[in-house]
Amino acid sequence: MKSASLLPLLLALSACGDSPAESLALAQTAFDQHDYAAARIHAAATLSAEPGNRTALLLQAKAQIALGDGQGAGSALAKLAGNVAPSGELAELSAEAALLRQSPDAARTFLKSAASVEAERLRALAAIQDKDAEAAGDYFAAAMKLGGSARTFADYARFRLLAGDVSGADELAARAVKAAPDGLDTLLLAGQLALHRGDLKAGLESYQRARKLYPNSLAAIIGEAAALGDLGRFDEMKAAIANAVKLAPQDVSVAYLAARAGVATKDWAAARAAVQPVEAKLPQHHPLRVLYGEALLRLDQTELAIAQLSPIARVQPGNRIAVRLLAEAQLAAGDAKAAAATLRPIADQPVARPEELALMTKAAAAAKDPQADSYAKRAKAPPVRSLGADLAEADAAMRKGDWAKAVIAYDRVQAQTDGRNPVVLNNLAYAQSMLGQHAKARALADQALKIAPGNASVLDTAGWVRWRSGVDRESAKRLLRQAAEKAPRNATIRAHLAEAERAD
Numbered sequence: 001m002k003s004a005s006l007l008p009l010l011l012a013l014s015a016c017g018d019s020p021a022e023s024l025a026l027a028q029t030a031f032d033q034h035d036y037a038a039a040r041i042h043a044a045a046t047l048s049a050e051p052g053n054r055t056a057l058l059l060q061a062k063a064q065i066a067l068g069d070g071q072g073a074g075s076a077l078a079k080l081a082g083n084v085a086p087s088g089e090l091a092e093l094s095a096e097a098a099l100l101r102q103s104p105d106a107a108r109t110f111l112k113s114a115a116s117v118e119a120e121r122l123r124a125l126a127a128i129q130d131k132d133a134e135a136a137g138d139y140f141a142a143a144m145k146l147g148g149s150a151r152t153f154a155d156y157a158r159f160r161l162l163a164g165d166v167s168g169a170d171e172l173a174a175r176a177v178k179a180a181p182d183g184l185d186t187l188l189l190a191g192q193l194a195l196h197r198g199d200l201k202a203g204l205e206s207y208q209r210a211r212k213l214y215p216n217s218l219a220a221i222i223g224e225a226a227a228l229g230d231l232g233r234f235d236e237m238k239a240a241i242a243n244a245v246k247l248a249p250q251d252v253s254v255a256y257l258a259a260r261a262g263v264a265t266k267d268w269a270a271a272r273a274a275v276q277p278v279e280a281k282l283p284q285h286h287p288l289r290v291l292y293g294e295a296l297l298r299l300d301q302t303e304l305a306i307a308q309l310s311p312i313a314r315v316q317p318g319n320r321i322a323v324r325l326l327a328e329a330q331l332a333a334g335d336a337k338a339a340a341a342t343l344r345p346i347a348d349q350p351v352a353r354p355e356e357l358a359l360m361t362k363a364a365a366a367a368k369d370p371q372a373d374s375y376a377k378r379a380k381a382p383p384v385r386s387l388g389a390d391l392a393e394a395d396a397a398m399r400k401g402d403w404a405k406a407v408i409a410y411d412r413v414q415a416q417t418d419g420r421n422p423v424v425l426n427n428l429a430y431a432q433s434m435l436g437q438h439a440k441a442r443a444l445a446d447q448a449l450k451i452a453p454g455n456a457s458v459l460d461t462a463g464w465v466r467w468r469s470g471v472d473r474e475s476a477k478r479l480l481r482q483a484a485e486k487a488p489r490n491a492t493i494r495a496h497l498a499e500a501e502r503a504d
Contacts, residue, residue, distance in 0.1 A: 036216045043056045092122060099122065118152075123139040173190065232264075343360045390416070403434040414428070426455075
């Protein structure tokens with residue numbers, strides 16, 4: 001989306017050599033190619049010469065809806081309808097523009113007695129905005145009875161996914177693929193479902209295809225950036241965010257991703273700069289404020305950090321990150337008693353982590369707290385309970401296929417141990433492979449193989465990560481065969497070997 005201040009110049013440039021008819025043809029071509037920003041500019045060039053051109057107005061409205069500009073689309077559609085209540089396609093487009101403006105009542109008014117698939121889909125979305133899940137489900141069901149559409153299948157799938165019905169969402173996603181395999185909603189849904197399964201690589205591929213086919217889709221760019229961040233590819237993430245900022249410089253989701261990238265790379269100034277344009281409209285307890293608070297803390301703006309973190313820690317005492325950062329900021333500001341009081345509920349838990357106990361030791365000592373020595377002893381002792389909690393979290397994530405969460409938890413286990421447990425190394429290698437981090441996966445698998453060369457699961461993982469990376473596939477098949485010989489009844493090992501041997 002171009003800056004409003006540049007639009008007159010762009011219109012002037014586009015009008016230099018093109019007639020209204022030529023500008024309209026360019027607008028239609030751009031729209032067909034999903035370049036909605038260009039379509040809007042060329043349609044506006046036509047309208048500057050022919051303000052009443054209905055084709056240009058309709059094209060402009062559709063482009064603005066695709067760009068998320070409900071206000072601009074509503075104005076164009078109002079001109080098309082004149083003094084008459086819109087009907088048919090105009091009513092549906094007017095309702096969609098109203099929903100973009102977060103006006104569900106207006107959307108329902110535009111739709112009135114319309115009974116098309118699209119009208120029922122839009123009524124369902126209006127009900128969702130009203131937080132009326134029962135009505136939304138009824139409207140989606142009505143749309144399905146009328147035959148559905150790719151957008152209906154995709155929106156209904158997202159609705160089912162939010163309700164925890166993953167199998168229902170998958171079924172609807174398959175119908176969306178059949179109806180419109182390269183539709184924007186289809187691709188965005190595929191990315192969302194892949195991320196829900198923990199398959200970050202597949203999710204990234206879906207979002208990247210969506211971004212390629214729909215270059216002005218903010219949702220596609222945000223999805224791509226988020227997946228890149230989960231994969232630890234922060235340089236690419238920052239490039240994607242830069243494109244998102246051009247489209248929506250005031251979007252909170254974009255600011256969150258930009259701040260997240262800054263914190264992940266310890267670029268604290270960039271993290272702070274990402275939040276400042278949207279700070280005024282952030283709810284007091286928005287998670288973006290935690291990232292902002294950390295950036296301010298690292299930039300030695302401790303009082304400002306405390307102001308950001310205090311409300312969150314107060315209403316979310318289980319938010320370990322916010323609580324720890326607040327305590328750290330209070331300690332840096334010279335208020336050791338406040339820091340100790342903030343962190344004590346977490347530090348007193350049996351599953352307190354070493355870094356939390358270390359900070360509590362420092363705060364308690366500075367506050368002359370009689371329990372300071374006790375915290376110091378616990379900080380130096382083997383973190384048995386927190387280690388057990390991390391292992392349980394990692395194992396649960398593996399079972400659910402949440403590879404990113406598994407990696408985080410196993411990394412914590414590695415940091416608390418000598419890093420030589422073959423089961424942890426093996427599982428961490430497998431999770432990294434599923435995230436597409438093939439070099440890391442192979443290094444970890446080889447470490448596990450060196451420690452436990454006769455273990456079937458270790459042999460399987462060492463072979464499988466090689467096979468998935470596409471490097472040294474002969475070695476991969478050899479390792480998979482050895483694993484199958486040691487565990488002939490293991491279905492996973494058999495499946496991995498079968499896939500490798502099919503390529504012969």
